[in-house]
Amino acid sequence: MITFKEAYQKVLDHPLDLGIENVPLLNSLNRILAEDIYADRDFPPFDRATKDGIAIQFSDLANNRHAFKIEGVAAAGVVQQVLKDKSNCLEVMTGAVVPNHCDTVVMYEHLTIEDGAVTITKNVTKGQNIHYQGSDEKKGTLLLSKRKKISPAEIGVMATVGKAMVMVKGNPKICTVATGNELVEVDEIPKPHQIRKSNMLTIESALLNSKIEAGSLHLLDDKKEIERELEKALQDNDVLLLSGGVSKGKFDFIPEVMESLGVKKVFHRVLQRPGKPFWFGIHPKLKTVIFSFPGNPVSTFANYHLYFLPWLQTSWGISIDKLYIKLSTAITISLPLTRFIQVNTEEKEGVLWATPVMENGSGDLTSLAKSDGFICLEPRNKEYEVGEVVSFVKTR
Amino acid sequence: MITFKEAYQKVLDHPLDLGIENVPLLNSLNRILAEDIYADRDFPPFDRATKDGIAIQFSDLANNRHAFKIEGVAAAGVVQQVLKDKSNCLEVMTGAVVPNHCDTVVMYEHLTIEDGAVTITKNVTKGQNIHYQGSDEKKGTLLLSKRKKISPAEIGVMATVGKAMVMVKGNPKICTVATGNELVEVDEIPKPHQIRKSNMLTIESALLNSKIEAGSLHLLDDKKEIERELEKALQDNDVLLLSGGVSKGKFDFIPEVMESLGVKKVFHRVLQRPGKPFWFGIHPKLKTVIFSFPGNPVSTFANYHLYFLPWLQTSWGISIDKLYIKLSTAITISLPLTRFIQVNTEEKEGVLWATPVMENGSGDLTSLAKSDGFICLEPRNKEYEVGEVVSFVKTR
Incomplete structure (x- = not known):
């Protein structure tokens, strides 16, 4: 068995080139630029009234004239x-080009207007209320760098420079x-010895948060069927995310079938809890990457966040997202396993605190809905103390 | 003019009843339960081998027998x-129902098997490796409460209890x-005095992050057209989000037209920067709520997050999301306006720090792509100090 650190590095050592995709602007939201x-031009593109x-022309005001005729x-x-007579003024609206021969804008709040003549009632500074051409950015300036996650602010910037279509990083084709x-379907009534599928719906929805729509497959414990279905899935996808079938059970055919289909096992089983029986492999010819998670819901959910997201x-x-958090409770890690403990988080005055969630082992699906993520604790002799900063993996 | 605090409260005093919607399970992701x-049954629903x-039956082991025949x-x-002869054993797989007359599971790693007989090589505790029926949750227990935001973990819980369709809070019908x-379209080449539409694409994409698909409208500075289009938009939508047309300009017809269409102004202009010329109103008969933001991109973006999201x-x-953050720089607020300052955030050892972003006023669209949100500072005589905790509005 290998350590979590080793397993994590081995997963990261097998990235895929996901290519790029050209998508309509609004579809690029939350994708990677x-x-x-x-x-494409100066920002703003002209001297703009704000x-x-x-x-007016300021020099004229400086000559002690305080009433202007409106042209x-x-x-x-x-x-x-164009201001024809420099001793006159032009009314100007927010967003308009500042007229030629004018260099200063005075807002209505600082004016009185009577019979088409304007009197300025406040002190004026030369050049005020003008957003100068190129003062935000010059034409040709790099505004957004590739590899940035696209948020609404980036959508706005790209709209302004005319990017109706945007190049984003490609998504892997994934089958869960x-x-x-x-396992029976969500809309079925399970018999007493059956349970509904939930693990892979959790993962499918987690993938949606990365804007990936995955396919799904359900394999029965039948070696021939598993072989047939996996062969096709390996060909049709970039990534397979499996849950179950990798323990030591009589019907855990997955590792054996994978090898017979040309998949190279990179490792199986990691010194961690939960998620120990994790199997990871690649198909050297087809370039498919296979994450085979243990069947327990907490194990699958943890390993998805611990391995798959950093891989992606x-x-x-x-x-890779790296977060840290402070412990609100002391914790002792005795076994020589890296521990991932479900926690609730609370932000108090700019500081993030983690409190472990009471749970009943890695089969306890409902505990996931009570937690905000996992803290990651390496085994050590010394207790983890209250206020200590530890690594944190967010899951909501 | 009213204060930010007053304006904020007036907006919150006009919520809409958005009703509920029944959606397929995966579509409920990131909606409000x-x-x-x-x-619907015990969790787990049976004594489950882990x-x-x-x-085996533990009492038989206690009688000092350590070799079992496999039935x-x-x-x-x-x-x-059913284990027929209690001195025998049954092989059992993870996820299986623990057989009748058995009360303990011993894993393969702690066994040797020869000629159909099993010898146990490690100490055994009665009841080990069984996830007992109802030990996570009893049938009828409340697992998720309404008003929870649905994350992948909740999807898993709902799948397990058979919620193929889920009731979620309704979304308002919105037109930007x-x-x-x-303004010209994103895919057009603007003339020197024109700019591309970007403000409302920023807002449309921000709405997508709340899972709301908004319609959009572009009004030219023509009072008759504005009247005609707004009348229809007020009837067809729950919410209008406008940008521009609410300053003191000659072509800022919006407030006037709104009133002629039966909209009641709740307030116009707030003692804040950016975002001062914000206009908020409701149509008492149609129940439409109108957020009319100033036309500057930073103002629109700030007010969307400061007013619209808490309203939603x-x-x-x-x-309402409330976040706090520590200041990495001292800041003085001299004017009697509530200030919203764009900041970069950095998490250092569990603590969130905010550093102001250099920007060039509220027209500086590109500054939004450099910041993670706004800090909110009320005017006061005393300087805001390094390390002081202040209110924070996240925008990515």
């Missing part, structure tokens, strides 16, 4: 206006595989 | 087996409304 985005009011209106969305004769982030070429 | 979920190995196999997914003649959470009947 695969191209650099540059300013207030509704009048545009016309410069609205947003029309070509640049449930195994075991005891590595395959996308982005950095 | 609108029903209580109970255990290891592959043999099932047969109890697989997962078959009806409960961009205003202004200067209140309408769903769930608690």
Whole structure:
């Protein structure tokens, strides 16, 4: 058996090149940007009025004139206006191009207007209320770098530079595989010795949070069927995520069948709890990557977050999420296994605290709905103390 | 003008009853649960073997017998087996019902098997390796309470109890409304005095993160058109989110048109920066709620998070996200306005730190892609100090 650290590294040593995809702008939300985005023009593209009011030439104001005749209106969305007589003014609207021969904008709140003539009632600074061309970004500036996760703010930036279609990192084609004769569909009434499928629906929904729509498969404990179905699944997918069938049981055919289908076992069983009977392999020819998780719901859920998500982030070429949290309870780890303990989290005055969730072993599915993630504790002689900072894997 | 605190309260005082919706299980991901979920049977539903190995009657082992004849196999997914001769054993697989007349499971790793007879090589504890019926949850127990946000863990729990369809809180029907003649579509090449629409795409994508697909509308600066389009939009939607058209400009017809269409202004303009010219109203008859944000991208983005999201959470009947963060830089707020300052966040050893982002005013769209959210600072004489805990609104 290998340590968690070794197993984790071996998984990361087998990334896939997931390629890139060209998608409509709104579909790129929460995907990983695969191209650099540059300013296609200055930001803003012209000297832009930031207030509704009048545009004037400051030098004229400095000559002690405080009443201006209104020549016309410069609205947003029309070509640049020109102030003909520099001792006059033009009304100007937010978002409009500051008129030619004007260098200062005074907002309506600081004006009185009577008979088409404007009097300024407050002190004016030269150049005020103008958002200058190129003052945010110059044309050609790198605005967004590839490998960034696309949030609504990035959507806005890309809209402005005209990216109606965006290059994003590709998603792996994934099939989730449930195994075991005891499983029935969610909409069935299970017999006393049966249970409904839940593990792989949990994983399918977790994948949706990474914007991946996975296929699904249910294998009965029949070696021939498993062989036939897995052969096809290995060919049709980039990644298989399995649950169950990798323990020492008589019907745990998965490792044997995988090998007969040309899959190379990278490791099986890890010094960790939960999730010990984890089997990981690759198909050297087809390039399929296989994560075969233990059948217990807590084990599958933990290993999905501990191994699969970092693998996915590595395959996308982005950095792996690493979080830390403070312990609100002292914990002792006696067995020589890396422990993943379900916790509730609480943010108190900018500090994140973790409190272990009472649970009843790795079969306790309902405990997952009570926790926010797992803390990761390596075995050591010294107790983990209250307030100690430990590694944290978020699951909601 | 009213304070931010007053404006915030007035918005929350106008929630909508968004009703409930029945959706397929996987579609309920990230929605708000609108029903209580109970255990439909015990969890687990039977005494379940947690290891592959043999099932025995412990009392027989206690009689100093350590070799057992194998009577047969109890697989997962078959009806409960019966151990006929209590001095024998049955092989048992993980997930199987523990056979009748057995009370203890010994895993293969602790056995040697020769000629159909098993010898146990390790100490055995009565009842070991059995996940007892009802030990996680009893039938009828409340597993998930309504108003919980549905994450993958909740999907798993609901799958197990057979919820193929789930009741979730309804979403408001929303239309985003961009205003202004200067705006062109993302896939167009703007003329020098034009800019591409971006504000409302930012908001549309932010809504997608709340699983809301909004409609969109672009109004030109034409009072008749605005009247006609808004009248229809007020009838067809629960919520309108507008950007622009609420300043003091000549073409800022929105407040006037709204009133002529029977909309009641709740307030206009708030003592805050950015986002001061925010207009909020309701249509008492149609029950439409109108958030009319200023046209600047930072203002719209800030007000969406500061007002709309808490309003949405209140309408769903769930608690409002409240986060706090520590300042990495001292900040002085001199003007009598509530300030929202864009920050980068960094988690260091379980503590969240905020560092202000350099920006160029509320028109600086690109600054949004550099920040993780806004810190909220009320004006006060004393400087905000390094390490001080302040309110934080996350935007990615």
